[in-house]
Amino acid sequence: MGCISSKSVVAKAYSPSPTRVEVSETNRSSSRGRSGLKILDSKANLDNERNNKFKKNSSKKSNGAFNLRVGLAQRSVEAEQNAVGWPPWLTAVAAEAIQGWVPLKADSFQKLEKIGQGTYSSVFRAREVETGKMFALKKVRFDNFQPESIRFMAREITILRRLDHPNIMKLEGIITSRLSNSIYLVFEYMEHDLAGLVSRSDIVFTESQIKCYMRQLLSGLEHCHMRGIMHRDIKVSNILLNNEGVLKIGDFGLANTISTDNKHPLTSRVVTLWYRPPELLMGSTSYGVSVDLWSVGCVFAELFLGKPILKGRTEVEQLHKIFKLCGSPPEEFWKKTKLPHATMFKPQTNYESSLRERCADFPASAIDLLETLLSIDASNRGTSSSALMSEYFSVRPYPCNPSNLPKYSPSKEMDVKVQEDSSRKKIEGKMREVATSRRQQRRVSRLMQDQNNLGKSSSKENMQNISQNGHRDDGKTHLTRGKGGGMYKEHTKSALDTMSETSQMMNVVNGNGYSVPLQVPGSNNDYTWVKRRKQDASSTLSDGSRSKISALDPNFAKGTYDLTNQRVSMDFDPAELMNAQGRRELDAQRAIRKSRFGRDK
Incomplete structure (x- = not known):
């Protein structure tokens, strides 16, 4: 028993709690006095330091072992990915983006004509050799020697793999190889985009069709926003349609996750200029899904008008057009936002909103929704879910079923550009022909005028030679004017x-x-x-x-x-x-x- 009690006392003495040791020792022996308590306290502190060092060393060892295990696991994953055909430059930087996938082979597809052109990519129509099914191959441009460029490309792949909705383009696979320096993203082929359909003069959307398109667009965006993803490049050329009337959002090259802690500032150089919200034009680096809702409002108005509602050439002009259309924001807006370029772009003139006048032919419920989406204050734009629940979709005429939409011939932004280029070249050719014919006419008239002037001058010279038949003597001609005004030669030579x-x-x-x-x-x-x-x-x-x-x-x-x-x-x-x-x-x-x-x- 004594041994047990002594062991218990010793155990308590070496316990990590010095206060308990002091109390126990004070109760058992009061003859030690304060000096004994001090000695015991110092021993306890020394033991505590040893224990803490032991814990730290053990934690370092455990962390190092953990990091070693993670590193080995990551190398093992990279080795496995390289073995199945992924290039090493991709697995070293973006192994997570391609985890669990096997690359597709390039010879499995027959690449056809180009159907799209973006800032960072080119899109081609391709036929799968085995099935004959059409696909869209998106060739992503990046520098495989720059890790940051590869991460930027891998972010799009990661985001697309997280999304699964009928109104969002689905990533079917990736074409690359160990020896390849390029990547093709494989998507379902869509026959149209809204840019191609809107630009056609023979197509006029009905209100029921516009509601069908808008409901599908907002449904796809709702899926993105609920998963914390901003698209950041909504425009008519990135909204695709197939012959079944299904709308899908494409091109997530600029998409990013929503930042909640605001520790990592976002770039304001996103969204195409005509669809860019005012806060981005004024340099905001902390924003959310409301930037997509502004772009949706621009697309909404374009479906009615058949052309962009805000078409500026520069950022300053674009912001000026926004203020003229939506009105100047109140003074509280400038105090609250504190945007980087707010002072620079603050309008000197207070504009009243002209949106209702500009959209007087729109349905009243459409104007109400448009005013909400095109609010200069981002907090007033609501969400994609609130837009879907607005009065616009609950009044007649109701949105039609996608399968009831008209069937159009393939119409894409690329086709529109080709037609515009061909028509421009024809006009330039005609202008050159007209200019050439005019130059030829001027040349002919100039030649005729020169001949006439030459004939006149020749006859004039002949008459002058007749009337002024001068004689040259040592390089001089001696002429004497007669009484009648005629000129005759004054002979100065001898009879010889x-x-x-x-x-x-x-x-x-x-x-x-x-x-x-x-x-x-x-x-x-x-x-x-x-x-x-x-x-x-x-x-x-x-x-x-x-x-x-x-x-x-x-x-x-x-x-x-x-x-x-x-x-x-x-x-x-x-x-x-x-x-x-x-x-x-x-x-x-x-x-x-x-x-x-x-x-x-």
């Missing part, structure tokens, strides 16, 4: 240059077709001939007689106008061109020659 002057003679064609010398007014004789006879022909005449000899003498004309070089016709009848005085002089000259030479030459 007479033949050179004669060779430069210009002639005028008369009315009968004969070429005659030009008469220059203001001379001493009635006719002043520019041409002079040769020196040898006039050597036998005296100076006085030579002055009276006219160029009308045939021998004179023949000798003087030797036209072997000039090639100008000099055939004319002098007698017909002379007046009475000229004939008398000619007769006198003939008489003199007859008396001297014995015959008329």
Whole structure:
């Protein structure tokens, strides 16, 4: 017994509670006094420190062992995934996203035409070789050498695997291999998207059809929001439809989970500009599912209008259009939100809401729901569940059954872009043809004008050459203006240059077709001939007689106008061109020659 009691005392002494030890020891022996209590207390503290160190060491060992076990398990999982065909760069970063799946083989599908183009992906239509069933293959673009890029891609896979709803695109599988550097996500093929249907001028949605589309859209979003997932890119091109009238939400590339603790700020650079809510435009990094409800409101209005209701070119313009449509928020909004860019984008003018005027043709219940969804204050937009329970879906006409929706030919945003590009190219081609024809017409008219100007200038030069028949002497032409205003040459050369002057003679064609010398007014004789006879022909005449000899003498004309070089016709009848005085002089000259030479030459 004593041993047992002593053991009990010793056990109590080494217990982790020093207070109990002090009390027990005080009751059993009071002769030890305070010094004994102090000694015992110090021993207890020392024991406590040893126990704590032991616990810490044991916890470290256990944590290290746990981490080692986790690491080994993770390596084992990666090895298993690599063995079934997943690439190592994917299993090392995103093993959880593909856990339990086996990659599909690329040769199992026949890739056809491209049917979609996104910021981070391209979508192709493909046929499964074995069954002939159509699928949509989404090729995700990323850098397999950047772990963050792989995690971004893996997040979409993880989110899609968590969702299971008839109005959400279901991920059927993943195509890749150990040697592949790309990934294809396999989805069910959908014949249409809302962007393709809305843009068609031959399609006008009825109110019953719009309600059917909106109810399916809100049902799919409700499923996402209840599982803590924001889509963050709701727009008409990401809302798909098949020939059975079933609507499905696609493209979860920007989707993310809802942050409740706000420890990790979210990016505001999400949602396509025309569907982006005002809080994101003002830089909010703490938001929730209400961003999707704003985008749903934009899609809702677009189904009625046939075009986007808010179509800004920049973020500033987009926010300005929002304020003009929905009205400026009250002052309390700016104090409560404290958004990063609120001061920068706060409008200087207070706008009244013009939503009801813009949507005057909408049903009243539709306008009420639209005003709720397009509330500038995110807290007033409600939820997808409250939108489904709104009056809009409970009044006539009721939403039609998806199977009763019209059957359309395949219409996608990609088809619209191709048609727009082809039409734009045709218009540009016609404009180029018109511009080319106009340039040719201008060129032809310019050439004709140049020819006309050349003809005018040539005739003008000819007339000037006739009237201004200048003689160049050492590079100079000496001209003298006569009394009649005509220009004639002032002879400055000696008699030896007479033949050179004669060779430069210009002639005028008369009315009968004969070429005659030009008469220059203001001379001493009635006719002043520019041409002079040769020196040898006039050597036998005296100076006085030579002055009276006219160029009308045939021998004179023949000798003087030797036209072997000039090639100008000099055939004319002098007698017909002379007046009475000229004939008398000619007769006198003939008489003199007859008396001297014995015959008329």
